[in-house]
Amino acid sequence: MSVSPETITIFTPRPLNQYHPAPRPLTMSQHYLMYNQTLIRDPEVFEFNYTPDAIHYRDIQLRQLAGALSPALQGASPINANLRGPPGTGKTTCVRRIFSELEETSSCVVPVFVNCESVGTAFRVFAAVFERLFGQQPPLSGIPLQRLTDPIAAELIRREAVLIVCLDDANYLSQTGQFDVVIRSLVRMYENYPGVKTGVVTTISDHSFCPLTVLDPAVISVWQPDEILFSPYGEDEVRSILQDRIRMGLYQGVIPPGILDHITALTMEAGDLRVGIDLLKHSVLTAERDAHISVVEDNVNTAYETARGAHLTLLIEGLKPGPERLLSHIIQMKQEEQTASLTSRILYESFKETRDISYTAFRSWLRRLSDLRLIDIRQRAAKGNAHEIELRFDPGLMENCADIN
Ligand SMILES: Nc1ncnc2c1ncn2[C@@H]1O[C@H](COP(=O)(O)OP(=O)(O)OP(=O)(O)O)[C@@H](O)[C@H]1O
Known part of the structure; x- marks a missing residue:
């Protein structure tokens, strides 16, 4: 929420220019902030x-998603959509935008957003739908799913409404073995409850997760989603998105151009726009703490250490057990310096001694670690198919963040 001059009180942050009384000559003390000054105009932005x-560079994807869901506005079943792309490429943001437009446009569309990282079962997905429709949690847990779907279907029919559920980070449902049952229960609802219309939007950032391998053919034939692809942002795109956040959230001049370049470079290195947004926030807070009126490189570097650790911990915690064990193995090999250069073949041979694993599964776990930018896989020049594996961060730091071994 932005601060308007009318709402300023003694306890609310004031725009910087209100802290510089014009008549007094400039002194060194005016280059430093008072205890209650802030460089942040709108903290929500971070x-x-x-x-x-403004969701830049995602016009095509927004149009595709809007096109798939728009039949719901006429009371018809929408087309299911599957949004795929690496973390931080704007999938969730695009869904939230289209969902809020749907809600503004029609009261006969009920969009429900479910974060599958925290909601891992069909029961909890339908409990979220129940809560959205009735404004309260279902009375019981541990009851048959039908005790939820019956009232949900009746309410949808009463309202003549179309239900659209977004399963954000849907790949997490496969970790609990619930992907098939959740998709099945949603897309085939019309069979048990004639007249009910539903649509499903899934977002998937796990490159190695292929829904078709875990879905029953009978579910696949009804699900049939439009595939909407989200490619990683380029450096100029990252800079411009961050620039936009700066304009919305900070006072003018707080991030000098050279500092924005530095933050952009670090964001590209981390491979996730979230790191850049987090860096902006934490660099500014560090600058405030140091009583600067604009961010300096040291503030960014200090903030980067914190942001990088938090980001790494989140990434590693989100791994499935298989890729997590493989990462742990790579960290161990790197720390023990068993080999000057670690090729995928050497890694496979060594990892295979610890567990029975096919080369195909190994490649897919390796690809997952690379997609999350935890490792780099580089083709070795003039060495046929040999690939070299590098950790993207210091092994000690990765071990600390993951607490794995
Ligand atoms: N095109 C964009 N314009 C402005 N902000 C963006 C854009 N794309 C992403 N962001 C911002 O980047 C952050 C991450 O975006 P988002 O959560 O949508 O990514 P995601 O692809 O869903 O990631 P994940 O797969 O990890 O859930 C959010 O703060 C979002 O506001």
Whole structure:
């Protein structure tokens, strides 16, 4: 929420220019902030679930998603959509935007957003739908799913409404073995409850997760989603998105151009826009703490250490047990310096001694670690198919963040 001059009180942050009384000559003390000054105009802008007004570089994807869901506005079943792309490429942001437009446009569309990382079962998915429709949690847990789907279907029919559920980070449902049952229960609802219309939007950032391998053919034939692809942002795109956040969230001049370049470079290195947004926030807080009126490189570097650790911990915690064990193995080999250069073949041979694993599964776990930018896989020049494996961060730091071994 932005601060307007009318709402300023003694306890609310004031724009910087109100702290510089014009008549007094400039002194060194005016280059430093008072205890209650802030460089942040709108803290909301840096919250992780903030939906920006302008979603740049995603016009095509927004149109595709809107096109798939728009039949719901006429009371018809929407087309299911599957949004795929690496973390931080704007999938969730695009869904939230289209969902809020649907809600503004029609009361006969009920969009429900479910974060599958925290909601891992069909029961909890339908409990979220129940809560959205009735404004309260279902009375019981541990009851048959039908005790939820019956009232949900009746309410949808009563309202003549179309239900659209977004399963954000849907790949997590496969960890609990619930992907098939959740998709099946949603897309085939019309069979048990004639007249009910539903649509499903899935977002998937795990490159190695292929829904078709875990879905029953009978579910696949009804699900049939439009595939919407989200490619990683280039450096100029990252800079411009961050620039936009700066304009919305900070006072003018707080991030000098050279500092934005530095933050952009670090964001590209981390491979996730979230790191850049987090860096902006933490660099500014560090600058405030040091009583600067603009961010300096040291503030960014200090903030980067914190942001990088937090980001790494989140990434590693989100891994499935298989890739996590493989990462742990790579860290161990790197720390023990068993080999000057670690090729995928050497790694496979060594990892295979610890567990029975096919080369195909190994390659897919390796690819997952690379997609998350935890490792680099580089083709070795003039060495046929040999690939070299590098950790993207210091092994000690990775071990600390993951607490794995
Ligand atoms: N095109 C964009 N314009 C402005 N902000 C963006 C854009 N794309 C992403 N963001 C911001 O980057 C952050 C991460 O985006 P988002 O959560 O949508 O990514 P995601 O692809 O869903 O990631 P994940 O797969 O990890 O869930 C959010 O703060 C979001 O506001």
